[in-house]
Amino acid sequence: MNINLTDKITLPGFPSGSGIVHVGDHYYAIGDDAPYLFKLDAAFAVVEKIPLLEVDTFSGTRISKPDKPDFETLEKIGDTELVVFGSGSKSPQRDVFVRILLEDSITVEKYVTTAFYTALKSLPIFAGSELNLEAVAYRNGQIFLFNRKKNLVLQFPYVEVLAYLQGVGDFPIPMATEFTLPAINGVEAGFSGATALEGQAKIIFTASVEDTDNAYDDGEILGSFLGTIDLFDDALGGELHYIQLPGSAGVVKVESITVTAETSPSSAAVVLITDNDRGDSDLFRGVLSW
Structure with a gap:
């Protein structure tokens, strides 16, 4: 695998970037402590801010850590729907699912996920883990759904x-897979973002290494990885490939990835979103090959 980074774009005033998707001529992005879905144009300028929470539940552009819904996951369902899950790492504040319908006028639906998350945590594979949903494909x-602790999918x-x-409907029992990811300084990476290719059966994921011992607190950022997981008959195949983000990007926490074009059977143009933990977010454009 290889990633050729072509440019970096800083989004001033866009806090804690955690998810990005490419839909048509625009991008949609979220931050884990931001109350909005941000719509960006092709040059990554913010053209619209869509409230994901009731306006009387927040003030300003950032939500305090104890109260934030921790929006870490964003993915598109076709070209007319987006989904966002709260991480579930603190209940009930982070027990939320948001469905955004991109019709002639945007519709936002919100659902409480406490029962869903409680059922997930009761699954045998969650023994010794904590719920912390970081990605969706x-x-x-x-x-x-990608859980950071134990790297469960x-x-x-x-x-x-x-x-x-x-x-x-009844609670759907998932197919669950645990992965082992690479480590930096003895600290295993954890899933941070994901998306699926349309032209072939493959998921692209991001993973970051953060020196913390729980799902709630931040830690020192040690680096990030990009990787792929093959699918067979629409199920995880278990074969995983990865590379570490090159030093030219600096030591960054890559939070997610979106594909702008599938340029060949073994490459794709991508955009990465990173959280610098200082109130701004950085984007990296590049070409990922495998």
């Missing part, structure tokens, strides 16, 4: 997750 009707039919959250 979607392909062919399947949704993949939970796969569900999306319609069954949505039916359960809407109160019209």
Whole structure:
């Protein structure tokens, strides 16, 4: 694998970047302590801020850490729908799912996920782990939730997750897979972002190394990785490939990735979003090859 970074863009006043998707001629992005979904143009200028929370529940552009919903996951469902999950690392503040319908006028639906997250934590594979959803990917009707602790990936039919959250279906038992990721200075990386390719059965993921011993507190940033996971019959194949982000990017915490073009069967133009923990966010454009 290789990543050729071509340029870096700083988004001043865009706090704690945590997710980005490319839809048509625009990008949509979230921050883990921001109350908005940001719509960006092709030059990454903010053209619209869409409230994801009731306006009377926050003030300013950042939400305090004890109160934030911790929006860490963003993915597109086709070209007409976006989904955002709160991390679930603190209940009930982070027990939320937001569905954004990109029709003629944007519709925002919000759901409480406490029961869903409680059911996830009761799964045997969560023994010795903590709930901290950091990424989501979607392909062919399947949704993949990435949990940072133990690097778990939970796969569900999306319609069954949505039916359960809407109160019209039973809890869907996921297919669950645990991965081992590379380490820096003895600290294993944790999943931080993901998206699926449309032209081939593959998920691209990001992972970061942060020196902290729990799902709530931040720690020293040690570096980041990019990788791929193959899918077979729309299920995780278990084969994982990765590279460390090159030193030319600096020591950064890559939070997520989106594909702008699948340029060949073995490469894609991508945009990475990073959180510098100083109130701004940085984007990196590049070409990922495998």
